[in-house]
Amino acid sequence: xxxxxxxxxxxxxxxxxxxxxxxxxxxxxxxxxxxxxxxxxxxxxxxxxxxxxxxxxxxxxxxxxxxxxxxxxxxxxxxxxxxxxxxxxxxxxxxxxxxxxxxxxxxxxxxxxxxxxxxxxxxxxxxxxxxxxxxxxxxxxxxxx
Numbered sequence: 001x002x003x004x005x006x007x008x009x010x011x012x013x014x015x016x017x018x019x020x021x022x023x024x025x026x027x028x029x030x031x032x033x034x035x036x037x038x039x040x041x042x043x044x045x046x047x048x049x050x051x052x053x054x055x056x057x058x059x060x061x062x063x064x065x066x067x068x069x070x071x072x073x074x075x076x077x078x079x080x081x082x083x084x085x086x087x088x089x090x091x092x093x094x095x096x097x098x099x100x101x102x103x104x105x106x107x108x109x110x111x112x113x114x115x116x117x118x119x120x121x122x123x124x125x126x127x128x129x130x131x132x133x134x135x136x137x138x139x140x141x142x143x144x145x
Contacts, residue, residue: 009024010022011024017032017040018032031044033046048084051083052082053081055125058125059119060078062123064077070115073105074105075104076105077103079099080099080100083096097129099138100137104140109139112140
């Protein structure tokens with residue numbers, strides 16, 4: 001195994017329906033509940049929301065790495081992530097992700113797409129999900145194929 005740069009530690013009880021999660025450093029503490037769309041009352045967060053925030057934050061960090069490498073100012077980058085929970089034919093579940101990336105300071109749409117493609121190679125979430133779930137990107141309003 002490669003040198004570990006960081007380890008996040010969390011403890012969860014009660015699962016997604018009536019659970020509670022916290023990190024060992026105390027910086028994150030959440031009540032876990034089913035969303036209204038799945039029959040819950042929606043008075044907490046859920047794994048999909050946490051994944052959406054985590055993936056978007058990590059991806060924005062990867063974009064900053066790419067920008068520094070290419071000496072490009074991405075300025076006020078913003079990402080709207082949409083994590084979809086889908087049923088499988090085997091009566092299980094899977095995820096799919098749509099990422100809407102906004103790079104307002106990068107006016108050349110081809111350059112913006114190249115930067116997102118490069119960030120997709122850098123981001124640990126992208127590397128973890130590649131080949132496992134569908135991840136689709138829109139960059140500055142343009143769908144990336």
